[in-house]
Amino acid sequence: MTKEVMAVYAAILFAAIVAMAVTGWRRRISSQVAKFSQPLEALEYFGELIASANGFYVATTEAANHLERIAAYGLGIRGEAQILVFNEGLLIVRKGERPLALDRAQIDSVSTNQAVIDRVVEADGLITVNWTQDTHKLSTHLRAVDSTGRAALLEAISKITTREASK
Structure with a gap:
């Protein structure tokens, strides 16, 4: 009887912890949705493909x-x-997940990084794109599979960011 009672208490405790985690995640999403509108899923005009x-x-x-994850609008899911x-x-x-599109006018800068939230990679292994959504400053962190792709992306994003700043 004691083992069964302890198992029931453990199951109830586990269910309570899961319910608190889900409630906290939903509360975080609600507060972030109130801060800024949904980002674009596609660019209005794409232009020429520079790098991929x-x-x-x-x-x-x-x-x-960079330790405060944005969960709203599906942005909290890594993949x-x-x-x-x-x-x-x-x-x-x-x-x-939904695509994420950043118009070049939204992009403030691009840099490299080594760590974000729960991900640590080699030096300069992450691409960090700093952008603005409804006056709210955000950073999107990307990891290219190979160093050649990473260099091409960095150069291309820098090019469109610089071009926008020079207008």
Whole structure:
């Protein structure tokens, strides 16, 4: 009888912890939805394809705090992605999730990084794209599969960001 009672208590405790985690995640999404509108899923005008690479969408975070994951609008889910840089912006086609499109006017800067939230890679292994959505500063972190693709993406994103700043 004691083992059965302990098993029931453990199951109830586990269910309570899962319910608190789900409630916290939903509360986080609600507060983030109130801060900014849904990002684009496609660019209005793509222009010429400058660079593309297969890789991973790692996370979108607050620009000032790379430990604060953005969960709203499906941005909290990590996964495989195809990263496309066009004259008019950046398109991240994520496997199993909504695409994320950043118009070049939204992109503030691009840099490399080694760590974000729960992901640590080799030095300069992550591409960090800093952008603005409704005056809210965000950073999207990407990982290209190979170093050649990473270099091409960095150069292309820098090019469209620089071109926008020079207008």
